[in-house]
Amino acid sequence: DTAVSQTPKYLVTQMGNDKSIKCEQNLGHDTMYWYKQDSKKFLKIMFSYNNKELIINETVPNRFSPKSPDKAHLNLHINSLELGDSAVYFCASSPGTGLNTEAFFGQGTRLTVV
Amino acid sequence: AQSVTQLDSQVPVFEEAPVELRCNYSSSVSVYLFWYVQYPNQGLQLLLKYLSGSTLVKGINGFEAEFNKSQTSFHLRKPSVHISDTAEYFCAVSESPNDYKLSFGAGTTVTVRA
Numbered sequence: 001d002t003a004v005s006q007t008p009k010y011l012v013t014q015m016g017n018d019k020s021i022k023c024e025q026n027l028g029h030d031t032m033y034w035y036k037q038d039s040k041k042f043l044k045i046m047f048s049y050n051n052k053e054l055i056i057n058e059t060v061p062n063r064f065s066p067k068s069p070d071k072a073h074l075n076l077h078i079n080s081l082e083l084g085d086s087a088v089y090f091c092a093s094s095p096g097t098g099l100n101t102e103a104f105f106g107q108g109t110r111l112t113v114v
Numbered sequence: 115a116q117s118v119t120q121l122d123s124q125v126p127v128f129e130e131a132p133v134e135l136r137c138n139y140s141s142s143v144s145v146y147l148f149w150y151v152q153y154p155n156q157g158l159q160l161l162l163k164y165l166s167g168s169t170l171v172k173g174i175n176g177f178e179a180e181f182n183k184s185q186t187s188f189h190l191r192k193p194s195v196h197i198s199d200t201a202e203y204f205c206a207v208s209e210s211p212n213d214y215k216l217s218f219g220a221g222t223t224v225t226v227r228a
Contacts, residue, residue: 004157033214043204043218056215090158097213099146099165105158 003027006091006106013081014114021076021109023091029104031055031097032074034066037088037108049074050097078111086113116141116207120219127195128227135190135222137205147188148206148216149179158204164188165211175199200226 004025013019025032033056034046047066048056054066063079074093078085088110094103121136139145149161162173169181179190188205202223206216 031214035216035218037218041220043206043216045215045217048213048215056213092158092214094214099163099208099211099214102160103214103216105150107155107157 003104004091004093004106006089006109008109009107010110010112012112012114015081015083017081018077018079019081019111020078021089021091021111023074023076023106025072025091025093025104027093027095027104028072029093029095030071031094032068032071033092033094033103034074034076035090035092035105037090039087043090047074047076048097055097081113083113086111116145116209116217118205118207118217118219120203120205120222122222123220124223124225126225126227129197130194132191132193133195133199133224135203135205135224137188137190137219139186139188139205139207141186141207141209143209146208146211147179147181148208149173149177149188149190150204150206150218152202152204152221154201161190161203195224195226197226197228200224 031050033048037043049068052068065077088108091106092103095101119138127133147164150158164181172178205219
């Protein structure tokens with residue numbers, strides 16, 4: 001069983017479209033995250049939710065909106081996609097917010113905007 | 115703000131040889147350091163982390179890393195690698211112990227040859 005699963009794995013779409021990436025964890029964790037890996041392969045945090053409440057919101061365009069319908073899911077919606085949004089997006093979860101817990105990551109979703 | 119530099123983008127190594135992956139960070143405050151591994155078609159997996167205490171940290175699969183505050187480094191080592199260690203390795207840093215607001219390096223691809 002995959003602990004943190006993201007769908008789709010690959011997404012190719014045109015500029016201006018709206019798309020969503022789904023993330024589900026079956027670990028019973030309270031905290032979930034979205035990270036973005038840019039073209040230079042640096043991973044940076046975008047959002048974090050704890051018990052469905054937004055706790056980290058980095059400087060990210062308003063076109064990006066996370067949605068957490070329940071503790072097991074954190075979906076990422078992106079409106080009006082731009083070429084610069086092309087990246088690999090990683091979802092993660094952890095039992096709590098502190099570093100004494102372990103964060104588990106999904107496989108990543110490679111988004112290509114053409 | 116913290117940043118992470120992984121000095122080698124690719125490291126080829128023969129089976130049973132030792133390997134060292136270099137990681138340097140910059141931060142003006144206390145840091146918490148991590149090494150993650152990504153095997154092909156899998157998510158990121160925690161190898162080890164330094165939060166406090168002994169500067170020599172042992173992780174899974176025979177890996178260890180040493181935190182050197184004066185040199186702002188957290189190099190990863192394994193005395194004898196296996197073919198199965200072929201993967202991408204990421205160093206990451208957080209300035210807060212309370213959340214997984216990690217900044218990652220660009221990754222080092224390790225290729226183990228027989």
